[in-house]
Structure formats: C-alpha cells, structure tokens
Amino acid sequence: MIKKIAPLQYAIFLYELTLKAVGNLPAGRQVKKKVNDFFEVLVKNNDSGKISEIIREFEAYEKKQRGVEDVEIISARPAGLALKRQVSGLLKDGGKSEIKETVDPDMIGGLTMIIGDTMIDGSLRRKLRELKKVLS
C-alpha cells in the first residue's frame, strides 16, 4: 500500500524539484517539464483532488523559504505612506514582505498588526474594553 502523502509534503517536493535542473533544456521549458512530471505523479497517486490545497501550501512554503511573512496592518482610517514606511522599517526582512492594509472603523483608533500567526493588538477599542473591566 502506498502511504498517504499530505499536501504539505507535495508542496515541499514541488519546491525542491524546481531548484534542480533537469537535462539541458532552456529555463522556460524546464518549469513546464517539471510541472508536467509533478502532475503525472499526482495522477498516478490518485491525488489530483488535492491540487488547490497543494498550491496554497506551496505558496506558504515558498514564502517561508524566502523569509517573507504575511503582514497585515489594520487601522481605523486608511494608513498613510509615512505609517507604511515606518512599519516596513520595523520588520527585519529587508523590505521583502508585502504589507496588506485593512480599514476597520470599529477599532476607533490605534493600530493592529498581524505578522504570520501573531497579532499585536494596539487598538483603542481593546484599551477601552480593558478600562471598562477595571472600572466595573
């Protein structure tokens, strides 16, 4: 019996496959050939249904290998350029990370950052909620 292969394992496999050259084909053909080979393996293992999950895992794994994290900043009003520059200056990734912006008026004020799966909550809403707890 073939052991079940998780989407993450496929993603790592595909990532490592793209690092090595196959034969002496030109660069464009290289990628095409590798993806085709990869698909053949998927079909052979009857795992073609996992393709969307593999793509998601691949994207996350590839970002991790480059040392890039998903960064999201949430603020009550649209963040200005100065703020964005300040935030990317704080990140020690050499400006590689893409910063996503979200506006959430319910936050009232302050700034919340999400880096990977860590949230740094500096919103006024949370501070007011804590104040309410202290006063009650």
Add this chain to the structure above:
Amino acid sequence: MDKNFIIETLKKQLTDYRPGVETANIGKVLRIGDGIAAISGLSQVMASEMLEFITSEGSVYGVALNLEENQVGAMVLGDFKGIKEGDLVKSTGKVLSFPVGKELLGRVLDPLGNPLDNLGPLSLKELELYPIERKAPGVISREPVSTPLHTGIKAIDSTVPIGRGQRELIIGDRQLGKTALVIDIILNQLQDTRYKSPICIYVAIGQKESKVARIVEELKSRGAMENTIVVLAPASDSAPLWYIAPFAGCAIGEYFMDKGQDALVIYDDLSKHAWAYRQVSLLLRRPPGREAYPGDIFYLHSRLLERAAKLNKANGGGSLTALPIIETQLSDISAYIPTNVISITDGQIYLDPELFYQGIRPALSVGLSVSRVGSSAQTKAMKKVASRLRLELAQYRELQAFVQFASELDEATRKRIDRGQRLSEILKQPQYSPIPFEKQVCLIYAGVNGYLDQLPVARIGEFEEKFFQYLNDRKEEMLSKIRDSGDLNEEIEKELKSAIEFQIHALNEGSKN
C-alpha cells in the same frame, strides 16, 4: 456627592490600569459545524487551551483539542452559529477554568460558571478560578476512607455503606429512581448532625430542564438548596457543554476539599456524558472503537472519578465523594460504558427493574450491589446489625424460588423465608423521607433479632411509622446516645429491646380492640 471624592475613587481604580499592546497567537476558521471548528494558524497553541472566536456578534469561547500538522481542531463552548469561515481565533494562554467559592452555594450554574437562576450575577472578585481538568491527588496526600457518608436510605446505609472520599456508582434502567435516590441523599445531608454536612454538588448532564427545575424546587422547599450547587448542561445545550459539565462540578468539589471540607458530587448521568464525548470525538475525526466510542473513553471517566479523594490531615483532611450515575439499556450492565465505570468505582448500587415492579422501592438489589471500601467507614452500631441483615437476606434470596410452596417446607426453611420477607419489607422507603442512621439501627435491630416475626408482613410499615414516632417522643435520649457514640452498648441495647417489645405489644393490643 463631593467632586473630589469621585475623582479620588476613579484614581484608585485606575492605578492598576496600564494600557499597552497585547500580543496573541491567532488563527483563522477553516471549517465550522456541529460545535467543532477546524482552525489554521495557531502555531503556539497548547492542548486544551481556551480559544476566543472573534465573530461579528461578539466573542465565543472554545477549547483546542486536536493539534495536527496543519490545523487545530477545537470545540466551541456555547453558540457556534455566529462563527463564520475566515473568522479570527485568538489563543488566550489559559486552560479552561471555572469560578469557585462559597458564593456558589444555593446557585444553579451552567458548565462555564454563568448563573442560570434569577439571583443576579456572581461577583468574580470573591471567586477563585479552578482549572476544570486537574491531576487527581497523589498517594502521599491521601488517606483511607474512614468517615461514613450517611445517605438516609436504609438499604444503602446498612448493606452498601458509602464513606467520605468514596466513588460509588448508581446503575439501573431509566425510571427506576436513580435520581430520586440521589436527591434523598442530598436531603439527608443536613439532618445528619453527627459529622459536618458535606457540600452537595449536583451535575445534570443532558437532563430535561423541567426535571432539573422540579429537583431544584424540591431542594429549596426542604431547605437543602442552601447546601447545594447545581451545575446544569440541559438537553438543549451542545455536546461540548455536556462534556465539560462533570469536570466543572468536580472543580467546585475540589475547591471545598482543598479548604478541608467534605463535598459530595453527583454526576447525573455519565452515560450521556460518554455520548457527548463520542459525538465530539467523531466530529474531530478521532478513530472510533467499540460501540463507536473513542479509545480514550475509559481514561475520560477514570481521570474524572480519580479526583474523588479523602485527603490526610497534612493536606487539610477534606474529602470529595463521587456518586456517578449510569443508565443501562434493558438492564445490560455488561455494555461498554457500564463495565468501564463499574471497574473504576469502589462499588455499585444496582437498581433492579423486577424489584421495582414488585413494589420494593428503592429497588436496590442487595445481591448485585457492593461497596468495596465503605464498610470500614460504617459506625459500630450499624455494623453490628447490618452484618446479620446481609447474611439473612442472602439466605432468603436462595430460598425465594420456594416461597410459593411455603406450606410444604420444613420449619427452619419457612422461618428463614418469613424473616427474609420482613427484612425486605423494612428496607422499603418512600421518596423524600431519608431516615437518620440511629433510627435505622433501631429498626434493623428489631428485624434481625426476630421481633418482627410476630407481626404479619403487611403491618411492618405501620410498625415502622409508630416505632419511629415513639422513639421521637419518648426515647430521644437513647437516640442521641447511639448518634454520639456510634455504638450499641449493653445498656442501650437493653433499653432498645424494651422499646421494641413495648411497641409490638401496643400494636397487637391495638389490633385486638
């Protein structure tokens, strides 16, 4: 009011307020359904850590159960309908805990500690937080069970005595009076004055709310609610709440045990608890085992019941007695969950449908019920009369098949059957009427010493009623002697004999006229 006073109070309250940023490990909901959520992210989460689901309608709490390679499986405590795919989930860094304290006495709470009665909110400042999952006390801190927990039920106190710190299973089919039995036990705790009354905790798992309302009403009207805490996960609550309810009840009991007090916790019932855990486990895709229960169903109940203990003096000397209830289907006590819990507990009280329909209530089967540690906790007085009671009843059971041919049997056998019938008769007891142990001793003394053989079986009930009345009116001193010494010395025995003889004589005289 003075302006400065207001400012000063506010200042005082604000001394601890240090607003800063809060860092939390987060994840996103991948899937949600039936109270179970799959969450991505949460790389730092601990097993059984509390999670906060941030939804558009406010926060809902949950517990992380499955930590897998790419996702976390969690159960949602409370309403999961507001949670959507993609909602943010925050780890809290705390394990699930329950607010405990003296203030809970007389209250009805849900398994998360929210009051369900109309007595106002709990003031959290006076309560301590106890984790609902805690390791049971170790060998070093324990002590053998030595103090009786009088149930007020003749059949239990005499044949299957329960000690403080014991775990005694109550098992039987539906509608045989399992709950009625434990309610009577709670009612008896306030009238048992020889030892300090234990705090009673009644945990209702998957019960009808109407039934629990009736129980609470009954306890209130008899004054027992002031000593009782009810933890309720009604039938309409989701399975995760059923699952944590007994652990919450146990945490309350542990609080009182740690304070050096005695506590009694009743889990009504653990078969429904096992169903809830089966549901949660199957939804979390844990592999099913026998009867589709997960592999750790034994550990679920053993870790819960192991927390019942009698602590030694160095640890405060408190105790936690557990009375789990199991409902069987068609009296099948060899099913999976009943056998599990039977092997975990220190004995069981088996309620027999046949006895119930014969009119023997409580329908306790003396042959199939055992108590493995309780007899060392029995008072001397009860031990003296009860050992003979058990023997006589066992002999009677063997001969029971011949009852129809009583006239053709030899004298000795017939006598034995007569005695057995009278002893079974004195073990009958109506609901809501627990009897103090000293009175039980007097009655059983009359039974095993053959005084009742002079009376027809039909008049035993009448004798009991009048005898207790007589003891109350005339022999208060003798009763208190038995109660305080816990023993039957020769002097008391003599007085008791004359009281019984007097009563039987009075009864016989009365019937002649």
